[in-house]
Amino acid sequence: MTVTFRTLAGASLVVALMGTASAQTTITVATVNNGDMIRMQRLTPEFNALHPDIKVNWVTLEENVLRQRVTTDIASRGGQYDVLTIGNYEVPIWAKQGWLMPLENLGADYDQADLLPQVAQGLTVDGKLHAVPFYAESSMLMYRTDLLEKAGLKMPENPDWDFIAEAAQKMTDKGAGIYGICLRGKAGWGENMAFLTSMNNSMGGRWFDMEWKPQFNAPEWKKTLDTYLNLMKEYGPPGASSNGFNENLALFQTGKCGMWIDATVAASFISDPKESQVADKVGFAPAPVRKGGSNHGNWLWSWNLAIPATTSKAEAAKTFVAWATSPAYTKLVAEKDGIANVPPGTRTSLYKNPDYLKVAPFAEMTLTAIESADTQKPSDLEVPYTGGQFVAIPEFQAIGTSVGQQFSAALAGKATADQALAAAQALTTREMTRAGYPKK
Incomplete structure (x- = not known):
């Protein structure tokens, strides 16, 4: 922000006022109307508290409609969305077209090595993740x-x-x-x-x-x-x-x-x-x-968060994607809604957590199926x-x-x-x- 003062001699003096306000970046996230994604939207204020400079605009769609909209947008380079919810079907196909940003340096606490190998493999092209799993299933x-x-x-x-x-x-x-x-x-x-x-x-x-x-x-x-x-x-x-x-x-x-x-x-x-x-x-x-x-x-399916190459807000989008798929998010869901409700199928550590195994009778069968x-x-x-x-x-x-x-x-x-x-x-x-x- 700048303010201009007029001196007695008629000259202009421009003074920069630093730190009075920071510009807020708005990212648009396209997602599916499944229960886990609805929960993620409900927990968005927790993200806002950590990152007040980023505003999240949600576009929540029925599964078939979501697939049609994001496919049309990315193929036409429409640029409507900064974060896409897509499956492990689309990720390797779209990555090879150059439509998705590689996701690197997601933060020191992200622990990429903790992702289930079967799930991460389906999202990896040329040795780099091009999406990160929000939840995975068989x-x-x-x-x-x-x-x-x-x-x-x-x-x-x-x-x-x-x-x-x-x-x-x-x-x-x-x-x-x-x-x-x-x-x-x-x-x-x-x-x-x-x-x-x-x-x-x-x-x-x-x-x-x-x-x-x-x-x-x-x-x-x-x-x-x-x-x-x-x-x-x-x-x-x-x-x-x-x-x-x-x-x-x-x-x-x-x-x-x-x-x-x-x-x-x-x-x-x-x-x-x-x-x-x-x-x-x-x-x-x-x-x-x-x-x-x-x-x-x-089957093996994962709903994943990806960033289209067309976005002009890549850093803000990556900040959100890293938060929503991090160990910290898993801990947040456990605190708010109980550990049985954390997004399943993405992290090895979840299936070694005795607290989760105690309340999730389906855990072992889920992991075996995946x-x-x-x-x-x-x-x-x-x-x-x-x-x-x-x-x-x-x-x-x-x-x-x-x-x-x-x-x-x-x-x-x-x-x-x-x-x-x-x-x-x-x-x-x-x-x-x-x-x-x-x-x-």
Whole structure:
């Protein structure tokens, strides 16, 4: 700030007043409307107290909308956002395009070496992190212990899909508003296709053969979709074609689901008596396998904070990203909401913390699922791609969503399983041919 005084002789005297106020930098953070991200927003005043010179503007979006908006913005170099919430699908693809800033020197207390190796590896390109994990997850089976006992069943150590069908049937009481199973039905490559791709992996299937030919006409996909539709139409909730992660979470927390196969991150929300009506009646098991098989189809996903190369506020953005994914943030959540609610799946130290293990009965199973997820060989068959619940190629985002729409339509009764599979085969073949696969 400067002030100008006029002297008696008519000359100007300019005096700089230092330290009266510091300019505030506003960063815009695009994030998903999941519980952990909502908590991060609620704790933003704690960040403001440490960094009063940085103001955080939040753009919170439903998962499918978030993916569309940030993809469009970064590909067009729109520059609307300074921090992006993106998955381990986008990070290596976007980093290779030069769209993301490498994240180095995050602070002496950040402890980058503490990040789970399986998670950090998926965010590292050319030896540098291009995003940092806010939370990471695999998949698991969550179930009502009281309903299973009432059904006269005991959860196997490694449940298969035949057991799931039997348990879903016996746990369903539609008159009481209880449905044996809740699974994702909302269309999207990261919504219903995350689940169905993983389920198909567990059935021994794959998206593409070694020549990049789509495999929706193979018996594994037929088995996958038939099993899924039968489960959901017989024992699932009404309107399931509109249900994604958040909708199924709400159904489970209010006691309307007997079983739910989904992200391990849900475990703390359904076990929290402040949020879940069935917190004391929850059990956990590995994601199902096909009878006689061993591939659980468990995925590996992380929601991560990244900084687009287009930002003009890189230092402020990096300060926020480092805070939100640091050990200090983990400690803050533990103090405010209890250690069972800290963002899971990112730091080795969390799974060695006896206080966490004592209150998080899902901790060991979460870590096992993350560590055993084989993203390099997701199917028992040979595949030309990597990924778990996705195919790690740029074209998958559009193709996966289009296929998801076909399968969601089948769940809604607008197409048969055979019609949906035929449409998926045709559209995927067309788009992969247009994209020039197989690529050398």
